[in-house]
Amino acid sequence: METRGRMTIDPQGDALIIGGAIDEAAALHEMVTRAQGNRLVLDLGAVTFINSLGVRDWIRMQAAAQKAGLDVELRRVAEPLVHQLNMIIATRGNAAVTSFFAPYACDACGREESLLIDAVANAAGLVKLEPPPMTCPECGAAMAFNDFPERYFSFLSS
Numbered sequence: 001m002e003t004r005g006r007m008t009i010d011p012q013g014d015a016l017i018i019g020g021a022i023d024e025a026a027a028l029h030e031m032v033t034r035a036q037g038n039r040l041v042l043d044l045g046a047v048t049f050i051n052s053l054g055v056r057d058w059i060r061m062q063a064a065a066q067k068a069g070l071d072v073e074l075r076r077v078a079e080p081l082v083h084q085l086n087m088i089i090a091t092r093g094n095a096a097v098t099s100f101f102a103p104y105a106c107d108a109c110g111r112e113e114s115l116l117i118d119a120v121a122n123a124a125g126l127v128k129l130e131p132p133p134m135t136c137p138e139c140g141a142a143m144a145f146n147d148f149p150e151r152y153f154s155f156l157s158s
């Protein structure tokens, strides 16, 4: 496991597992040199925070990947990054998001949880802004999507 400032990088299989906070020390644009063949796969499930300088570096990474002709896949995109993808179109680049976390809440027991959505398997519903149904891990009741779908899923319709 490597660290760049408060960010961690852990290469596993075909993916680079990125965790922690993405800031000016992250040097994300250098990830492009780590592509395998024509693909750069980032697993972002453990990212907790990104600041404005981290966002700038993220956009540089996307631009460098496009220039190099790489296919970028983003897996398990954590909620702080989903918010950036929604707010700043330039952060999306040409990347394919194959799965991402989203907020759900259980009305029955009050549990709130960030749950993983498979963006490929649920593509048809997500285009129609329908959150996939989820079951509460605590009590087994149906959970409700805990954000506005038209806002939270907007990065998928770029």
Ligand SMILES: [Zn+2]
Pocket: 106, 107, 108, 109, 110, 111, 136, 137, 138, 139, 140, 141
């Ligand atoms: Zn529950």
